[in-house]
């Protein structure tokens with residue numbers, strides 16, 4: 001139950017908007033309006049882990065996509081990587097591995113474009129407290145038609161890469177345990193090749209736009225919702241960014257390496273999960289540090305700052321510029337995530353280009369076979385961060401146990417920290433307005449949370465602010481009504 | 493001509509149906525000449541106001557879903573169940589043959605790798621229903637768009653028909669049952 005101390009009042013933001021999923025935020029303020037607690041609640045429970053039990057293992061990569069229609073490919077591939085182990089395959093054929101990578105980079109490209117252009121650009125281009133009526137993609141299409149058009153076409157390209165590799169844009173079936181079920185034919189490859197140079201050029205423009213935001217308002221962008229965090233990501237054996245495969249790298253708040261190139265097959269040696277009464281989303285932590293301080297951040301900002309280099313040239317130039325910018329200030333900023341995300345989008349486009357020039361994509365050797373194993377763990381870097389799928393399969397090929405730790409869940413406490421920082425910076429001692437509430441949402445949006453994934457249970461996220469007095473009575477309530485306007489009142 | 497006002501929401505869905513709507517790609521700009529958005533995940537309007545069309549993805553899995561669905565029904569002249577989840581309950585309804593309590597226990601209490609278990613029970617969390625239901629079990633639904641998700645062209649056909657004042661009809665290839 002809520003431990004509502006008697007001298008605190010409660011503020012709720014419900015529902016969150018322009019995020020993928022359903023949830024709300026509550027804050028507890030003391031009598032001087034200082035924020036003593038900030039919580040992001042995931043209000044839905046779906047129970048995927050439970051109801052995949054008893055299903056044959058080959059169904060899983062198709063079923064789990066329905067966790068999330070924004071990054072279905074991530075779940076599809078993470079489950080397939082786990083099932084590769086179950087069917088006893090440690091190395092895919094080059095054709096299969098490269099087709100899966102192509103699908104994955106298509107997914108990163110479309111998801112990052114969607115997040116930056118469709119969901120976040122209204123905050124970034126109009127201002128966090130700007131007119132709620134135009135603070136959306138339609139407003140962007142009206143005032144910045146070229147930016148909106150590029151966003152839509154970037155997303156479209158990523159979706160087309162997915163369609164050609166997975167059969168359809170959403171919830172496709174391209175990967176199977178041990179490999180893939182189709183290659184790319186020449187016509188498909190040529191269709192994708194025809195546009196890739198334009199796509200790369202637009203990705204470069206997007207990186208430049210993210211940089212300009214920092215240049216225009218350094219103070220805001222550097223300090224907004226800033227906090228220090230432990231960090232976790234996958235890394236290639238040579239230290240390069242690799243979004244599809246690698247070992248685990250973790251660093252503490254001071255940048256000290258906690259572990260590096262760790263085989264993810266035993267992720268539970270490093271990661272435990274905590275449960276809190278007020279959210280269906282669990283709270284993972286690094287065991288080495290412990291449940292209190294062991295929470296960590298995953299995702300674009302972590303990946304771009306924690307890799308030794310990005311293995312495509314244009315993105316690596318941008319990574320170095322980002323790391324050097326303002327003596328490294330941007331590289332630790334919550335809003336730096338947008339910039340890092342655009343660098344990754346550029347990297348994905350470059351990686352797609354390289355793959356399209358590789359004739360292995362047209363090969364016929366698609367699936368490998370091996371000895372059945374009992375357990376499979378699949379980990380990759382999804383658009384929002386590290387994604388872990390873990391299954392146990394019995395001798396009848398039925399799943400008996402499943403555990404999923406999705407990217408947004410890894411970021412659970414980090415998002416809570418960001419909300420707390422913004423509440424302290426912008427809310428303390430002020431009167432609540434719609435624009436102020438949106439500041440909290442801007443901080444959450446920086447993580448591109450997929451609250452749809454994070455439930456793997458059954459619910460969603462909305463934003464309301466309730467004020468509760470020292471006796472626990474609601475004294476004020478602020479919600480966004482049907483016209484997007486804030487209404488106060490409704491005291492009880 | 494006045495624009496048609498459209499609200500959309502996701503209940504117990506995965507957002508894939510919303511993504512499929514966005515898969516009309518640059519035709520979105522054409523559509524925006526004829527429609528305007530009320531509450532959708534793309535705008536910051538938190539509650540649905542009077543609308544011509546309400547598109548709902550996802551079935552009903554908790555008390556809050558029921559409230560949102562009723563709000564849409566009250567406000568929308570035409571209410572559309574979009575995708576397998578809204579039409580049948582979809583994949584989340586796989587839990588219907590399980591006991592909800594056992595589900596929660598497994599995920600939050602007995603799962604290995606948990607430091608301290610405990611089933612979330614804060615008053616901030618809406619009560620889960622013990623079954624996942626399709627929309628038409630709770631409110632009247634005017635149209636069903638099948639598929640997981642319905643293809644982008646089905647959204648396009650459906651919406652442009654309504655914009656033109658025709659009775660929507662999905663031709664060959666636009667009705668999916670995956």
Ligand code: SF4
Nearest residue numbers: 505506508575576577
């Ligand atoms: S019908 Fe399919 S795409 Fe639509 S919400 Fe349900 S699972 Fe997602």
